[in-house]
Amino acid sequence: MRRAIDRTLTIAGWSCVLFVGFVLVLLLGAIVVRGLPAIDWAFLTQPQRAGGAEGGIIDNVIGTTILIATAAVVVTPLAVGTAITHGYYLRSSKAKARLELFLVGMSGIPSILLGIFGMIVFVGLLGWGKSWLAGGVLLALVMLPTVAVAMIERIGALPKAQVEAAVGLGMDDSQVVRSVILPQSFGALITGLLLGLARVAGETAPILFTATVFAGASFPTAIRESPVMSLPYHVFVLAQDSLDPAMRDRVWGAATVLLILVLALSAVALPLRLRIHDESVHG
Amino acid sequence: MNQTARTHSDRWSFTRLVCATFTGLTVGSVVLMALLFAAQSVPVWRHAGPEYIVGGDWFYRQELFGAASMIYGTVVVAAIAVAIATPLGLGAAIGTAELLPARARLWVKGAIELLAGIPSVVYGLLGVLFLRGWVDDALRSAGYEPIGGDTLFTAGLLLAVMVLPTIVTLADDALRAVPGSQRAAARGLGMTRAETVLSVCVPQAGRGIFAAVLLALGRALGETIAVFLVVGRQDGQWPAHLLSFERLFEPGQTLSSKLGGAETNIAYGDPLHWGAMVGLGLLLFCLVTFASFVSGWLQKRGGQVA
Numbered sequence: 239m240r241r242a243i244d245r246t247l248t249i250a251g252w253s254c255v256l257f258v259g260f261v262l263v264l265l266l267g268a269i270v271v272r273g274l275p276a277i278d279w280a281f282l283t284q285p286q287r288a289g290g291a292e293g294g295i296i297d298n299v300i301g302t303t304i305l306i307a308t309a310a311v312v313v314t315p316l317a318v319g320t321a322i323t324h325g326y327y328l329r330s331s332k333a334k335a336r337l338e339l340f341l342v343g344m345s346g347i348p349s350i351l352l353g354i355f356g357m358i359v360f361v362g363l364l365g366w367g368k369s370w371l372a373g374g375v376l377l378a379l380v381m382l383p384t385v386a387v388a389m390i391e392r393i394g395a396l397p398k399a400q401v402e403a404a405v406g407l408g409m410d411d412s413q414v415v416r417s418v419i420l421p422q423s424f425g426a427l428i429t430g431l432l433l434g435l436a437r438v439a440g441e442t443a444p445i446l447f448t449a450t451v452f453a454g455a456s457f458p459t460a461i462r463e464s465p466v467m468s469l470p471y472h473v474f475v476l477a478q479d480s481l482d483p484a485m486r487d488r489v490w491g492a493a494t495v496l497l498i499l500v501l502a503l504s505a506v507a508l509p510l511r512l513r514i515h516d517e518s519v520h521g
Numbered sequence: 522m523n524q525t526a527r528t529h530s531d532r533w534s535f536t537r538l539v540c541a542t543f544t545g546l547t548v549g550s551v552v553l554m555a556l557l558f559a560a561q562s563v564p565v566w567r568h569a570g571p572e573y574i575v576g577g578d579w580f581y582r583q584e585l586f587g588a589a590s591m592i593y594g595t596v597v598v599a600a601i602a603v604a605i606a607t608p609l610g611l612g613a614a615i616g617t618a619e620l621l622p623a624r625a626r627l628w629v630k631g632a633i634e635l636l637a638g639i640p641s642v643v644y645g646l647l648g649v650l651f652l653r654g655w656v657d658d659a660l661r662s663a664g665y666e667p668i669g670g671d672t673l674f675t676a677g678l679l680l681a682v683m684v685l686p687t688i689v690t691l692a693d694d695a696l697r698a699v700p701g702s703q704r705a706a707a708r709g710l711g712m713t714r715a716e717t718v719l720s721v722c723v724p725q726a727g728r729g730i731f732a733a734v735l736l737a738l739g740r741a742l743g744e745t746i747a748v749f750l751v752v753g754r755q756d757g758q759w760p761a762h763l764l765s766f767e768r769l770f771e772p773g774q775t776l777s778s779k780l781g782g783a784e785t786n787i788a789y790g791d792p793l794h795w796g797a798m799v800g801l802g803l804l805l806f807c808l809v810t811f812a813s814f815v816s817g818w819l820q821k822r823g824g825q826v827a
Contacts (some may be wrong), residue, residue: 240713241713243712243713243715243716244713244715244716246715247615247715247718248620248712248714248715249617250612250615251612251613251616251619251620252616252620253612254609254610254612254613254615255612255613255616255617255620255629257609257613258609258610258613258629258633258636258689259629259683261632261682261685262632262635262636265636266639266681267646267648268647268651269643269646269647293728303691315543315549316543316546317547318540318543319539319540319541319542319544319546319547320540320543320544320547321541322540323541323543323544324544325542326540327537327541336534337544338817339814339817339818340548340551342813342814342816342817342820343551343810343813343814344547344551345813345818346736346739346740346743346809346810346812346813346816347554347669347743347806347809348742348743348744348745348777348805348806348809349743349783349803350743350777351554351558351743351780351802351805351806352554352747352781353781353803354558354780354798354799354802355554355557355558355578356558357785358561358799359553359555361789367767376638379550380689382547385718386547397682403719409566410534411532411534411537412536412537413547414536415536415537415540418559433610436638436779438643439640440639440640440641440643441640441641442640442641442642442746443745443777443781445787446781447785461666469824470640470746472629473642473643473646474559474645474746474750475640476644477645477646477649477650477750478750481684483827486626489554489646491645493642493646496640496642496643497639497640497643500638500639500640501635501638504634504635504638507663508631513699513750520703
């Protein structure tokens with residue numbers, strides 16, 4: 239009886255692992271097998287024509303690049319400031335715990351709510367139309383907890399002898415922050431940014447109302463009333479009228495490009511993250 | 522960096538001021554968001570009162586705003602997702618944490634992170650092009666006459682796949698946090714591996730596993746794009762009895778799919794209608810924030826125990 243239970247658990251555990259692996263292969267396979275044939279040089283470099291049925295996705299790639307680059311620029315000071323406040327300036331562990339809990343809560347905010355928030359702030363209060371900058375700021379808020387937490391973990395794992403040595407050399411707070419904490423946690427900032435960007439590159443909901451259009455935009459030349467096209471919104475719109483077979487190939491192509499972009503960003507972050515983990519264990 | 526390493530004064534240097542400002546902006550943005558949602562939804566609370574939460578009818582042209590069927594849709598879809606993903610995810614976590622060798626475990630976890638990285642619009646696309654048809658076929662062969670494959674159940678099923686990585690990774694972390702000496706002691710007492718896992722590891726990791734499930738629940742409650750594409754977006758789907766299954770295999774609406782739809786643009790400019798839409802956001806915000814705070818709190822407590 240005990241043996242039977244033991245064997246059952248082993249079999250059950252293994253089958254769950256295999257099932258999850260099977261789902262992964264199935265999902266990635268289903269997309270890539272259909273998407274890769276649709277991708278060629280023209281698809282990547284031409285603007286879209288005929289409502290997505292012809293032409294390529296270059297404007298969508300440009301738009302998504304602009305959105306995530308803006309998000310990275312906007313999120314960096316916010317996340318670094320928050321992480322250093324948490325790691326160096328906040329003294330009571332209660333205040334630190336509160337800030338951590340806040341970041342957990344913030345990372346759980348559904349991204350559609352940021353889309354609505356953006357509409358209230360950028361369209362309602364500021365009177366902008368659709369704007370790449372609004373989209374960048376909203377995406378920055380989506381990825382902020384990821385970046386901040388990556389830095390907080392790294393700062394928390396810094397050997398305290400380094401800070402003590404810096405203080406012993408007569409450095410004041412600002413010098414310690416600028417010459418010890420910041421350089422030492424720079425790698426974590428990059429990792430956090432890459433992971434965050436991997437997440438927001440595929441986000442549709444925050445930019446739905448305030449930043450992105452399906453057609454008729456290219457490189458923005460202003461801030462107000464200057465939307466961009468984007469990969470996720472492109473897939474989102476085409477998925478809703480995907481009955482047309484010609485459209486279907488192209489939506490798989492766009493989805494594959496999006497997937498490759500997202501997975502590349504997180505794959506670049508993986509070794510960096512492992513190394514940081516290593517240092518924090520052995521350092 | 523413990524407290525004794527600090528020799529710094531309370532002087533407000535430029536660097537400190539900058540850090541504090543950006544922290545303030547971070548916290549302020551979320552506070553501002555909550556306040557704006559509360560303030561802008563005031564018209565609908567005035568107009569509909571408690572009817573806004575318990576009422577099942579939503580006809581904006583008649584100024585009838587009742588969110589009950591959307592709350593029902595949101596909760597049901599998330600519940601289906603978590604009910605399917607929890608046993609599978611826990612099983613896979615037991616597999617990775619207790620059965621697999623360390624190297625293989627890293628590979629599997631890496632693969633699961635990949636699964637978590639797939640954008641929700643891609644999941645939605647897969648749902649539209651495959652899952653919708655499969656559910657339709659399955660319902661037909663089960664003797665139903667579905668309107669189509671877009672149902673609350675379809676959305677729940679799709680969400681189950683989407684939250685699976687969250688449950689596996691976090692439950693695996695929780696199980697790994699149980700000290701190896703405990704396992705060794707249990708085995709030394711003559712317990713089999715299954716007995717060790719089930720009566721030592723899982724109970725000790727219980728809090729962490731529960732936190733993982735709650736986090737997944739929070740994700741499922743708020744997920745918009747994938748749900749939007751397969752849920753059918755049919756208003757007013759309120760079941761005859763709270764526990765009856767009739768509505769599950771019909772199109773429905775969730776808070777998030779309503780917010781992601783065209784009605785958000787239509788409502789803009791009409792304070793009452795817009796207030797009703799923002800109010801849905803506020804309800805969603807409350808649901809999700811509650812789930813993620815409880816989860817964060819449990820994870821902290823779980824960490825201390827382990």
